[in-house]
Amino acid sequence: MAPRKHRLSYYFKNLEHLYVHWPFCPYKCNFCDFVAIASHESFMQQYHESLCKEIQDFKDLYDAQAPLKTLYIGGGTPSTYPLPLILDMFAILKETISFDESTEVTLEVNPGTVEQGALEVWKSIGINRLSIGVQSLKDTVLQGLNRHQTKIDVINLLQKTEPLFENVSVDFIVGLPGVSAEEWKAMILQAMTWPIKHISVYFLMVHEKTPLYFKIKQKSVVLPPDDEIVDLYYWTVDVLEQHGFHRYELSNFAKKGFESKHNTAYWERKGYKGFGLGACSFNGQYRFQNNKNLRNYFQAVLDKNDLIHDVEEITPAQISMEKIMLGLRQAQGINIADVIQDFSLPQQQHFKERADWLEAKGFVRQEAGRLFLTPQGFILENEVAVNLFPE
Numbered sequence: 001m002a003p004r005k006h007r008l009s010y011y012f013k014n015l016e017h018l019y020v021h022w023p024f025c026p027y028k029c030n031f032c033d034f035v036a037i038a039s040h041e042s043f044m045q046q047y048h049e050s051l052c053k054e055i056q057d058f059k060d061l062y063d064a065q066a067p068l069k070t071l072y073i074g075g076g077t078p079s080t081y082p083l084p085l086i087l088d089m090f091a092i093l094k095e096t097i098s099f100d101e102s103t104e105v106t107l108e109v110n111p112g113t114v115e116q117g118a119l120e121v122w123k124s125i126g127i128n129r130l131s132i133g134v135q136s137l138k139d140t141v142l143q144g145l146n147r148h149q150t151k152i153d154v155i156n157l158l159q160k161t162e163p164l165f166e167n168v169s170v171d172f173i174v175g176l177p178g179v180s181a182e183e184w185k186a187m188i189l190q191a192m193t194w195p196i197k198h199i200s201v202y203f204l205m206v207h208e209k210t211p212l213y214f215k216i217k218q219k220s221v222v223l224p225p226d227d228e229i230v231d232l233y234y235w236t237v238d239v240l241e242q243h244g245f246h247r248y249e250l251s252n253f254a255k256k257g258f259e260s261k262h263n264t265a266y267w268e269r270k271g272y273k274g275f276g277l278g279a280c281s282f283n284g285q286y287r288f289q290n291n292k293n294l295r296n297y298f299q300a301v302l303d304k305n306d307l308i309h310d311v312e313e314i315t316p317a318q319i320s321m322e323k324i325m326l327g328l329r330q331a332q333g334i335n336i337a338d339v340i341q342d343f344s345l346p347q348q349q350h351f352k353e354r355a356d357w358l359e360a361k362g363f364v365r366q367e368a369g370r371l372f373l374t375p376q377g378f379i380l381e382n383e384v385a386v387n388l389f390p391e
């Protein structure tokens with residue numbers, strides 16, 4: 001492993017993508033395994049101060065040659081970042097890091113958490129994209145997930161965002177317990193009437209040790225059957241395409257020109273720096289994660305200690321696998337020559353044979369040196385990827 005100093009100085013050259021984490025949530029959804037903490041509002045001020053210090057301390061390590069391409073404020077629930085504090089944090093960011101009106105600046109927003117005047121403040125500090133966590137429009141389902149928001153909260157928020165923000169995205173989860181196929185279709189059709197430019201449709205992930213996981217284990221919650229979820233996904237893809245939202249990634253659909261630049265950078269394995277509790281950074285060779293424990297994070301910032309808690313060196317084999325996995329998820333597919341360039345000759349041969357076999361089965365298509373999933377293959381992305389991995 002490279003010495004720490006070397007890693008840090010290598011890492012921060014030509015930084016184009018930045019992530020800032022706000023971990024506080026007003027509640028904890030029972031499917032969530034993010035670095036998110038509920039009922040800790042009394043720590044917001046201290047967290048803000050630590051976050052700002054972490055950003056300021058970064059100045060010496062930052063070698064900007066051009067403004068950032070993307071800045072993403074995620075969480076947690078960043079729409080609960082108190083307005084005077086987010087103003088302060090942005091002032092410090094602007095002193096430290098170069099970004100301008102060409103930078104895509106996204107804020108994650110949860111309906112029901114937006115205080116009066118917040119949208120105007122967010123716009124004034126340069127936020128130009130909102131990512132709204134809708135997940136479902138069925139109030140009883142949201143309550144069952146311990147997500148304290150309602151359909152009315154969503155509608156009210158969208159009415160307020162429309163005159164101020166052009167670039168608005170909404171997230172939905174397909175496969176939530178308690179949502180029938182007809183209800184799902186009605187939600188998506190309703191979303192097609194909204195002033196949005198981007199929609200993400202995620203499959204429900206049941207993470208171990210979450211309340212939802214235990215409820216499913218105890219059979220007090222029953223998930224819809226897999227084939228119903230797959231049918232709904234395909235139905236959704238068709239409806240979104242008919243309304244001008246093209247699928248540019250397995251779960252992401254956008255009007256032309258409104259694809260998420262930040263997420264695309266992740267999928268293309270571009271480097272990024274993350275600030276805040278548990279925030280991840282990546283330099284193409286190493287993945288770093290900041291301390292995930294709030295008290296330890298505070299102490300490390302205070303002591304000017306290394307905030308990085310975990311470092312993972314990405315091996316050449318992992319790089320190839322990541323390129324396959326992430327490339328397959330995107331409509332642009334994978335660049336075959338790029339993926340197999342570090343393979344041995346037998347591995348290259350294996351890849352080509354598997355690609356031809358998958359194409360004969362109708363799961364992938366090969367064209368002009370790229371390999372793409374077919375509509376049939378999209379839903380089997382993991383299995384297709386595993387078939388293409390080197391032996």
Ligand code: SF4
Nearest residue numbers: 025028029032036076
């Ligand atoms: S609002 Fe988001 S981050 Fe917070 S608990 Fe719910 S899913 Fe997790």
